[in-house]
Amino acid sequence: DAGITQSPRHKVTETGTPVTLRCHQTENHRYMYWYRQDPGHGLRLIHYSYGVKDTDKGEVSDGYSVSRSKTEDFLLTLESATSSQTSVYFCAIRDNRNYGYTFGSGTRLTVV
Amino acid sequence: AQSVTQLGSHVSVSEGALVLLRCNYSSSVPPYLFWYVQYPNQGLQLLLKYTTGATLVKGINGFEAEFKKSETSFHLTKPSAHMSDAAEYFCAVSDRSNFGDEKLTFGTGTRLTIIP
Numbered sequence: 001d002a003g004i005t006q007s008p009r010h011k012v013t014e015t016g017t018p019v020t021l022r023c024h025q026t027e028n029h030r031y032m033y034w035y036r037q038d039p040g041h042g043l044r045l046i047h048y049s050y051g052v053k054d055t056d057k058g059e060v061s062d063g064y065s066v067s068r069s070k071t072e073d074f075l076l077t078l079e080s081a082t083s084s085q086t087s088v089y090f091c092a093i094r095d096n097r098n099y100g101y102t103f104g105s106g107t108r109l110t111v112v
Numbered sequence: 113a114q115s116v117t118q119l120g121s122h123v124s125v126s127e128g129a130l131v132l133l134r135c136n137y138s139s140s141v142p143p144y145l146f147w148y149v150q151y152p153n154q155g156l157q158l159l160l161k162y163t164t165g166a167t168l169v170k171g172i173n174g175f176e177a178e179f180k181k182s183e184t185s186f187h188l189t190k191p192s193a194h195m196s197d198a199a200e201y202f203c204a205v206s207d208r209s210n211f212g213d214e215k216l217t218f219g220t221g222t223r224l225t226i227i228p
């Protein structure tokens with residue numbers, strides 16, 4: 001399995017503060033993704049990356065930005081957190097060898 | 113744009129009974145298709161996927177799914193439910209027509225409850 005880790009695993013933050021979530025992979029995969037999971041909505045794509053410095057928006061990108069300065073790291077930033085961004089965030093990588101997508105363990109973010 | 117519909121946000125079956133979770137997709141060309149399982153407070157685990165070849169796909173834990181192009185469906189089945197199958201199941205698709213733009217689109221999930 002691809003090595004993919006997310007940090008932190010849990011975070012509580014106050015409304016209006018910036019927050020950065022980190023996704024780290026160990027196998028040099030080109031594609032990386034950030035999703036959020038909310039009850040009744042399944043997983044929705046926030047942003048994705050197809051290479052260093054190459055990113056694009058997903059269906060729920062408002063209020064989020066991303067950066068990928070190295071192949072192994074994909075950062076998700078909430079510039080000014082809002083209560084509506086309370087969610088579980090998952091990072092994923094795509095393995096071109098078998099067309100598989102592997103997910104991290106998730107980050108549970110609570111905005112109070 | 114592609115979309116995924118999972119019929120039934122909650123499904124309950126008795127232990128030992130057939131499990132059937134429904135998934136229909138909307139896509140301009142037959143996509144790649146996936147089923148994931150999520151146990152409470154855990155991440156997503158791949159159950160099975162269809163990319164090409166045989167349309168009946170076998171996965172882990174005794175699950176299988178059949179790709180039916182004419183019905184745009186990819187329903188998940190298991191002949192005999194076990195208590196350990198209680199979880200949330202997600203169907204997902206990836207559009208193979210847009211090379212370089214691959215991303216997964218998920219259904220809203222089906223929570224499976226097993227009745228002892």
